[in-house]
Amino acid sequence: MKRRWIALGSPRTLALLASLCLNVLMASYIAKQWFGPSPPALGAAAPPRVIRFVADRLPSADAATLWRVYGAKEQALRDTQADYERSLRRAGDLLAQPEVDAAALRGAVMEAREKRIKQGDIVIETFLEAFPQLSPQGRQDLIGRLRRR
16 A cells, blocks of 8 residues: 655645644634624713714604714713723722722722713613604604614
8 A cells, every 4th residue: 555645835735734724713703703702782882972873763853953962971981981981090090909898899889880880871861852852754764763772
């Protein structure tokens, strides 16, 4: 029985190796898309992203109304975001200490949580103020699109 060794430098071997590498790369990409982490829930997104998500599903006049109401609350949202980030930094600073003060850490995390809730409340107020001003058709279309999601 005669064994044939494949020459490592032959074009056929190189093409086979390249094909194998591409298949592994494509399989990895597909696996990451199917099994990878999903994007954050809409409720966990930044307020402008939430507004954009809803506005993109409204007729242009209704979207303009939503953006107008959001614009009136934007500074308050920026302020609460800054407060939230400061609270997170405080919690991070406490966590980085050599000896963690559990009570202080808990307090800082709960403070950050309250700031995040306050921000969510402003977003809810934005929608509650804007929705009655939207056209009936715009509201129905929005609900239909969100239910299909």
